[in-house]
Amino acid sequence: MIQFDQVTMRYPGGHEALCDVSFEIKHGELVILAGHSGAGKSTLLKLIAALERPTSGSVWVSGQDVGKLKSSQVPYLRRSLGLVMQDHRLLMDRSVLDNVLLPMRVTGLHEQEALRRAHAALEKVGLSAHEGSMPMTLSGGEQQRVAIARAIVNRPTILIADEPTAHLDPAYAREIAALFRSFHAAGVTVLLATHDDTLFSPYGARRIELVQGSLKDE
Ligand SMILES: Nc1ncnc2c1ncn2[C@@H]1O[C@H](COP(=O)(O)OP(=O)(O)O)[C@@H](O)[C@H]1O
Numbered sequence: 001m002i003q004f005d006q007v008t009m010r011y012p013g014g015h016e017a018l019c020d021v022s023f024e025i026k027h028g029e030l031v032i033l034a035g036h037s038g039a040g041k042s043t044l045l046k047l048i049a050a051l052e053r054p055t056s057g058s059v060w061v062s063g064q065d066v067g068k069l070k071s072s073q074v075p076y077l078r079r080s081l082g083l084v085m086q087d088h089r090l091l092m093d094r095s096v097l098d099n100v101l102l103p104m105r106v107t108g109l110h111e112q113e114a115l116r117r118a119h120a121a122l123e124k125v126g127l128s129a130h131e132g133s134m135p136m137t138l139s140g141g142e143q144q145r146v147a148i149a150r151a152i153v154n155r156p157t158i159l160i161a162d163e164p165t166a167h168l169d170p171a172y173a174r175e176i177a178a179l180f181r182s183f184h185a186a187g188v189t190v191l192l193a194t195h196d197d198t199l200f201s202p203y204g205a206r207r208i209e210l211v212q213g214s215l216k217d218e
C-alpha cells in the first residue's frame with residue numbers, strides 16, 4: 001500500500017532530513033511513526049502526499065510512484081488519502097460544516113451528496129451537534145476532530161496524521177487516539193506520526209522509529 005525504497009530527502013540548502021529509508025506498510029495496517037523532533041517524521045508523511053519529492057529513491061502509494069506523478073495527477077492521489085497535517089489549519093471564519101465540505105468543493109461532487117458525506121463524517125467524530133459552530137468556539141480536541149472529519153470525508157483508503165494529539169489534554173488525546181483506532185478497525189490503513197506512542201502501543205500498532213533521518217532497526 002505504501003512503500004519507501006531507499007528514500008533520501010535533502011531540502012534545498014539543508015542537510016538530509018531522510019537518509020536511505022526503506023519500509024513497507026500493508027493494506028489495513030495501523031502504524032505509528034515515532035521519533036524525536038527533527039527526526040524526519042513530517043518529511044516522511046509529506047513525501048507520501050507528494051507535498052515534497054524525494055531527492056533519491058522512490059515512494060510508492062497504491063501502486064503509483066508518487067515522486068514521478070505529474071502535477072495534474074497529484075489531486076487524484078490526495079483524494080485517496082486522508083491527510084491531517086500540522087500546517088493544514090481550519091478556516092476560522094467558516095462554520096464546522098463548511099470546513100468539512102471544503103475538500104468536496106474541488107471534487108465537483110453533487111451538493112446533496114457532499115452534504116450527506118459531511119454530516120456522516122461529523123457524526124463519526126462526534127460533532128453533529130456542532131455543525132453550525134465556528135471553530136474558534138470549540139476546544140482544541142474538538143477542532144482536531146473537525147480536521148479529522150475533513151480528512152475522512154472523501155472516504156480515503158489511507159489516513160495519515162501528523163502529531164494529531166499534540167497540544168491536547170490527555171483525555172482529549174485519548175479520544176483522538178480512539179477515533180483513529182476505530183478507522184483502523186473499519187479497514188482503513190492508518191499512519192500516525194506521534195511523540196506519544198503510549199497512546200497506541202497497547203493496541204498492537206506496529207511502530208517504526210526515525211532517528212536523525214534514518215530508520216531505527218527494531
Ligand atoms: N522546508 C524545510 N526546509 C529546510 N529544512 C527543513 C524543512 N522542513 C524540515 N526541515 C528539516 O528537516 C529535518 C526533519 O524535519 P521534520 O521532517 O519536520 O522532522 P519531525 O517532523 O520529525 O520533527 C529537520 O532538520 C528540519 O529542520
Ligand SMILES: [Mg+2]
Nearest residue numbers: 041042043162
Ligand atoms: Mg513534524
